[in-house]
Structures are given as structure tokens and as C-alpha cells.
Amino acid sequence: MPPELIAVLIAVSDDRPMVLTLDGGRLLPSGPLEAGHRSLQTGLRLWVEHQTGHALGHVEQLYTFADAPVDGGPDERRVMISYLALTRIRRGERGWRGWYEYFPWEDQTAPEGRDLVVRIAGLLEGWAGRAPSAARQEARRQRVALTFGLEGLGWDDELVLQRYELLWEAGLVPESAPPGEAVLPGMGMARDERRVLATAMARLRAKIRYRPVIYELMPDSFTLLHLQRTVEAVAGQPMHKQNFRRLVAQQGLIEETGEVAPDTRGRPARLFRFRREVIGARRIAGSKLPLARAV
Amino acid sequence: MPPELIAVLIAVSDDRPMVLTLDGGRLLPSGPLEAGHRSLQTGLRLWVEHQTGHALGHVEQLYTFADAPVDGGPDERRVMISYLALTRIRRGERGWRGWYEYFPWEDQTAPEGRDLVVRIAGLLEGWAGRAPSAARQEARRQRVALTFGLEGLGWDDELVLQRYELLWEAGLVPESAPPGEAVLPGMGMARDERRVLATAMARLRAKIRYRPVIYELMPDSFTLLHLQRTVEAVAGQPMHKQNFRRLVAQQGLIEETGEVAPDTRGRPARLFRFRREVIGARRIAGSKLPLARAV
DNA sequence: ACCTTTATACTCATGTTGAGCATAATAGGG
DNA sequence: CCCTATTATGCTCAACATGAGTATAAAGGT
Numbered sequence: 001m002p003p004e005l006i007a008v009l010i011a012v013s014d015d016r017p018m019v020l021t022l023d024g025g026r027l028l029p030s031g032p033l034e035a036g037h038r039s040l041q042t043g044l045r046l047w048v049e050h051q052t053g054h055a056l057g058h059v060e061q062l063y064t065f066a067d068a069p070v071d072g073g074p075d076e077r078r079v080m081i082s083y084l085a086l087t088r089i090r091r092g093e094r095g096w097r098g099w100y101e102y103f104p105w106e107d108q109t110a111p112e113g114r115d116l117v118v119r120i121a122g123l124l125e126g127w128a129g130r131a132p133s134a135a136r137q138e139a140r141r142q143r144v145a146l147t148f149g150l151e152g153l154g155w156d157d158e159l160v161l162q163r164y165e166l167l168w169e170a171g172l173v174p175e176s177a178p179p180g181e182a183v184l185p186g187m188g189m190a191r192d193e194r195r196v197l198a199t200a201m202a203r204l205r206a207k208i209r210y211r212p213v214i215y216e217l218m219p220d221s222f223t224l225l226h227l228q229r230t231v232e233a234v235a236g237q238p239m240h241k242q243n244f245r246r247l248v249a250q251q252g253l254i255e256e257t258g259e260v261a262p263d264t265r266g267r268p269a270r271l272f273r274f275r276r277e278v279i280g281a282r283r284i285a286g287s288k289l290p291l292a293r294a295v
Numbered sequence: 296m297p298p299e300l301i302a303v304l305i306a307v308s309d310d311r312p313m314v315l316t317l318d319g320g321r322l323l324p325s326g327p328l329e330a331g332h333r334s335l336q337t338g339l340r341l342w343v344e345h346q347t348g349h350a351l352g353h354v355e356q357l358y359t360f361a362d363a364p365v366d367g368g369p370d371e372r373r374v375m376i377s378y379l380a381l382t383r384i385r386r387g388e389r390g391w392r393g394w395y396e397y398f399p400w401e402d403q404t405a406p407e408g409r410d411l412v413v414r415i416a417g418l419l420e421g422w423a424g425r426a427p428s429a430a431r432q433e434a435r436r437q438r439v440a441l442t443f444g445l446e447g448l449g450w451d452d453e454l455v456l457q458r459y460e461l462l463w464e465a466g467l468v469p470e471s472a473p474p475g476e477a478v479l480p481g482m483g484m485a486r487d488e489r490r491v492l493a494t495a496m497a498r499l500r501a502k503i504r505y506r507p508v509i510y511e512l513m514p515d516s517f518t519l520l521h522l523q524r525t526v527e528a529v530a531g532q533p534m535h536k537q538n539f540r541r542l543v544a545q546q547g548l549i550e551e552t553g554e555v556a557p558d559t560r561g562r563p564a565r566l567f568r569f570r571r572e573v574i575g576a577r578r579i580a581g582s583k584l585p586l587a588r589a590v
Numbered sequence: 591a592c593c594t595t596t597a598t599a600c601t602c603a604t605g606t607t608g609a610g611c612a613t614a615a616t617a618g619g620g
Numbered sequence: 621c622c623c624t625a626t627t628a629t630g631c632t633c634a635a636c637a638t639g640a641g642t643a644t645a646a647a648g649g650t
Contacts, residue, residue, distance in 0.1 A: 560596065
């Protein structure tokens with residue numbers, strides 16, 4: 001069985017990060033590496049275009065997964081090479097879903113997300129208490145606190161995969177819960193797809209801190225607030241407005257278009273565009289996140 | 296053809312980063328994923344142990360490579376899933392080689408490495424001038440300057456792979472040079488192994504900045520200078536001594552053993568040990584590098 | 591005693607970051 | 621036309637981090 005190529009396409013629409021799915025949101029675009037494919041990336045592009053009609057721009061390899069072998073099953077097991085692609089939604093495209101539909105607890109900009117983490121903390125405390133020994137219980141509690149930023153440790157937006165795997169182990173997600181047991185809100189996916197999505201989210205959240213990839217998710221011109229809302233949507237965390245502007249300004253990666261945003265409430269905002277020329281011409285420090293404390 | 300698992304084992308000995316090789320330094324430990332392997336990592340461990348006798352500790356997946364399909368060749372091509380492992384050299388083990396034997400220009404702590412970059416800059420200027428159009432020439436020059444830190448841009452120690460691939464394109468390494476043509480110093484390896492090694496070096500150099508992985512390369516007790524020399528050896532860059540100590544001290548990741556180093560010249564240095572307990576108990580900021588300017 | 595060598599403690603200027611205050615410019619209601 | 625709500629934008633401040641350098645301590649060798 002040849003390795004499978006699987007893609008996570010991300011776009012941001014109306015300040016919501018979206019992922020392109022198939023089969024009613026249960027699958028990601030994917031297909032086997034074939035002899036005719038000139039490279040892994042070529043194969044991926046062909047499959048994605050064939051299945052979704054969406055042409056890929058820049059893609060980045062994420063991780064290679066293998067599922068566990070089945071006793072008495074086929075000799076070979078599925079190997080999945082996953083990729084992340086940043087793009088924009090084209091008119092009329094279907095299959096795009098908000099990524100927080102799959103991971104509601106990852107949205108710490110909204111009160112619902114924060115409340116959900118409080119609820120999860122309670123459930124995981126129960127799980128920790130069910131460990132066989134006192135030492136194990138303590139280890140579980142420490143892991144929970146670190147992963148979900150409890151006890152004053154602070155929320156780390158990059159721990160998407162770790163949080164999902166912890167909830168998986170605790171039987172709180174549909175993929176692992178005993179039948180009939182209550183599970184957390186959040187859509188499940190087929191096979192390992194939700195792990196792949198979690199990996200993509202974590203990578204993107206990490207990457208916007210040190211590479212200006214956020215602009216691949218923006219339209220040609222945008223206001224500073226729009227840019228900030230996009231970063232907040234991806235990071236799942238609120239930011240300090242003035243400091244965000246200061247940072248963006250001193251990076252010198254954008255320039256004014258000279259126009260102002262139409263149909264605005266309040267004072268009209270100037271429009272900016274990304275200066276594509278600077279990519280490659282300069283060492284890019286990226287876009288550190290002036291994160292406000294999660295109120 | 297099942298995917299192949301390939302490992303880059305790194306250790307530091309006598310302030311030199313070393314890599315475990317086979318076949319006189321031309322190969323890295325590797326082997327195909329088999330039906331009996333419980334996971335990718337398990338398979339990797341078995342192959343490495345079988346081929347080198349070295350048991351693996353913590354490993355990290357690096358990247359998945361595929362070679363180009365050959366016209367008229369077999370239907371399937373080699374897929375390599377690569378891993379990085381940090382370890383220590385055990386007594387009597389053979390096959391360890393200094394990684395700067397393969398990439399001499401990556402050692403910017405020594406004058407030889409810095410001189411070599413000056414020479415490379417000249418050769419690449421010639422290569423840039425041979426581009427077909429003025430625009431292409433300029434693009435090449437920009438890429439060279441950025442990748443090798445010319446024109447005041449500063450050396451970026453994490454661009455190991457980019458530098459190797461540029462030299463490959465320019466035909467300056469044995470893997471790509473026309474037969475009989477002069478090439479740069481630095482041992483070649485079989486197949487794609489040198490690219491895998493470059494990927495591992497880049498990842499490790501990046502990682503020591505934000506995770507305390509350097510301690511996996513240290514003996515149980517060490518002096519601060521020994522620690523600094525190890526970081527410098529990995530990063531290939533000199534650092535400011537006092538600031539390095541300040542950083543290490545305020546991280547609180549190490550503690551005094553109470554003893555001092557034997558057989559020292561000058562004032563004897565206190566010995567320290569890594570506090571394993573803090574891993575997992577705390578969010579680790581890692582070990583930023585107080586890099587001195589490359590004199 | 592003095593010199594070389596390494597260890598270690600401080601100082602200082604500059605830059606970065608988190609937080610907040612103040613003011614500007616628009617629309618819409620009274 | 622004034623007032624208010626709303627968003628945009630400019631500016632200050634304290635705390636902390638960082639790069640660089642000076643000064644002093646403790647050993648061995650001649």
C-alpha cells in the first residue's frame with residue numbers, strides 16, 4: 001500500500017478560520033502517492049485539485065502518521081504524509097467548515113470557549129483521580145494543568161494536538177468515548193483526520209509568530225483591525241490593539257493603499273496592502289503576538 | 296516498496312557534534328517499515344539497534360522525502376521518513392563522525408569555516424553571473440547574500456539545508472558537480488543522506504533555542520564553560536560568555552553539584568547538573584542564544 | 591612574587607513588551 | 621447643530637530582556 005497524501009487547506013473568512021473538507025466534514029482531501037507523480041507535492045496537488053477543484057499555492061509538509069497494524073489484518077498499514085496549505089476561499093466553493101466546529105475549546109477569544117475549558121478542567125480532574133496510584137494521579141493533574149493552562153500557568157495556543165490527545169485518552173471525544181457515554185461538543189472526523197487537523201492548527205499558530213504567513217490569508221487590501229481579527233481568529237486569543245499596530249508598523253511589511261475602508265462604523269480606517277517585494281529581500285522576523293491576558 | 300525509516304543520531308564529544316554513520320561514513324542507519332513494527336518509531340528503533348547496537352532514547356520526526364521517479368524504472372520510488380535522536384557516545388562505539396566533516400562551512404566558530412564562506416561567496420558570485428538574464432542574476436545574488444549572510448545580513452545558523460541546496464544547484468558539491476570539476480571541501484554521502492543530515496542539523500539548531508534539549512547531549516555533571524562550548528559547537532557560532540551564564544542562571548534549569556571540576560587550568564569551575572524534575576513541571580522557555588557577533 | 595588562565599560578579603545603554611491614557615474622525619439620534 | 625457611540629490612531633511609562641564591556645577572584649606554573 002503506497003503512502004497516502006493528505007492536505008489541510010486553511011482560509012479565513014469573516015474572521016473565522018476555515019478548513020476544506022469532504023464527505024460532510026468528515027474527511028480531508030487525500031489520495032495515494034502514484035507512480036506518475038513527480039514528487040510528493042505534485043501528487044498532493046493533483047489529488048486536491050481533482051477532489052475539490054481548488055488549486056494549491058504554497059504548501060508545507062506537516063507530519064507523517066502511521067496507524068497501528070491490525071492483528072490478522074493486511075500486512076501493510078496506512079501511512080499518511082500530511083501537508084498544510086494556506087489559501088483563500090473562492091466564490092461558490094463548498095466543503096469549507098470553521099475549524100472551531102471541530103475544536104470549540106481552542107477558541108479562547110469567545111466566552112463560550114473559555115467556559116468550555118472550565119468544564120473540561122472539571123472532567124479531567126475526575127479522570128486524573130481515577131488513575132491507579134497517587135503518583136499517577138499527580139502526574140495526570142500536572143499534565144492537565146500544563147496542557148490547559150490551569151493554576152496560573154497561562155493558555156498556550158500551540159498545544160492543540162496535546163490537548164486533543166489528552167481528551168482522547170480521557171475518553172471525552174467521540175473517537176475514543178465508550179458507546180453511549182457523554183462527550184464534549186465538537187464534531188468528530190473519520191480515521192485520524194482530526195489529529196491531522198490539530199497538527200495543522202498547531203503549526204499555523206506557531207508559524208504566524210515567526211513568519212509573515214498571515215498575509216497569505218488576507219485579501220489584497222485590508223484594515224489593521226481586519227488583520228488583527230484574522231490573527232486573533234487563528235491564534236484563538238485576544239490581542240492588545242495599540243501594541244499590535246505598533247508591531248505591525250515597525251515590521252514594515254505593509255503599506256497604505258491611500259484609500260479608506262468603505263461602510264464602516266466609527267472613524268474610517270485606512271486600507272493597507274502587503275508588500276510582496278520584501279519577501280526574499282530581507283530576513284523576516286515574523287509577527288510576534290502582542291497577546292493580552294485572557295480576561 | 297514500503298517507506299524507509301532513517302535516523303540521524305547526534306552526540307557531542309570533545310566539543311564536536313558527531314553523527315552515527317555506517318559504511319565508512321556514507322550511510323545513516325535505516326531500514327524499511329515492516330508489518331511487525333507497532334509504529335514508525337518502533338520500526339526505527341529496531342533498525343538502529345540492529346545496525347549499530349545503539350538503543351534510542353527520545354526521537355523526533357524530521358521530514359519525509361521521496362526521490363524522483365525514474366523513467367522506465369520501477370513503478371514505485373523510495374520514500375524516506377527521517378528522525379532526529381539526541382544521545383551520548385558509548386565507549387567503544389564505532390561509526391561516529393564529526394558533522395562538520397560533511398559541512399565544513401557550517402562551523403563559524405573556527406577561522407577555517409569563516410574563510411571558507413568567503414571563498415564560497417566568490418564562487419557563488421560567479422554562479423550568479425552565469426544566470427541567463429540580468430533579473431535572474433540579481434535574484435541569484437540576493438539568494439546567495441541571504442543564505443550566507445553576506446552584505447551585512449548576518450549569518451543565520453538555521454539555514455543549513457538552504458545553503459546545501461544552493462551549493463548543490465551551483466554544482467559545488469560532489470553529489471552534483473560535473474565529473475572532474477573542482478568541489479568544495481566536505482565529505483559527500485550516498486543517496487540523499489546529506490540532505491537528511493542537513494535537515495537534522497537545522498532542526499537541532501532551531502530547537503536548542505526554545506527547548507532545553509542541549510542537556511540531552513551533556514554528561515551528568517558539567518561546568519558552565521563546557522555547556523557553553525557544547526551550545527557553540529551545535530550552533531556553529533561563538534557566544535558572549537557572561538551573558539550566556541546570566542541566561543542559563545535565570546532559567547533555573549540547572550543546580551550546583553557542590554563539587555568543582557578536576558584537572559582545570561585557571562580558577563576551578565563549579566560543576567552543575569541538569570534538574571530533570573523541572574521538565575514537565577514548568578513551561579520551559581528554552582535557551583536563547585546570546586550570540587556574539589562573528590568576529 | 592608575579593603572570594597566565596579561567597571563573598564569576600556587576601554595570602550600562604538600548605531595545606522590546608505589556609498596559610494604559612488621550613485624542614481624532616466618522617455616523618446617527620435628538 | 622450638539623451629543624453620543626464607535627472605531628482609529630498617537631503617545632507615554634514601567635518592567636524586563638539583551639548586547640557589550642569592566643572589574644575582581646581563584647587556581648597553577650615559573
